[in-house]
Amino acid sequence: MRTEPTARIPIGILGLLIGLTIYGVVLARYLPELIGEWHTLIQTVVYVVLGVVWLLPLRRFLIWMETGKWSAKKD
Numbered sequence: 001m002r003t004e005p006t007a008r009i010p011i012g013i014l015g016l017l018i019g020l021t022i023y024g025v026v027l028a029r030y031l032p033e034l035i036g037e038w039h040t041l042i043q044t045v046v047y048v049v050l051g052v053v054w055l056l057p058l059r060r061f062l063i064w065m066e067t068g069k070w071s072a073k074k075d
Contacts, residue, residue: 012065
């Protein structure tokens with residue numbers, strides 16, 4: 001555990017907010033044009049998957065924010 005405050009956490013939070021905003025804007029801008037004519041249930045599945053997929057890199061990102069390394073140390 002760290003004892004001193006670092007700038008990684010506020011920078012990481014800002015990076016996360018900026019990244020999610022860009023991700024959301026890109027999806028909202030281009031996805032309806034691609035899947036707008038599909039059946040509603042298929043659209044729902046696509047939006048649910050894309051709404052969860054941004055969580056995949058989040059673990060490593062949070063580890064970096066806390067430790068400054070991109071992977072957890074294996075003990």
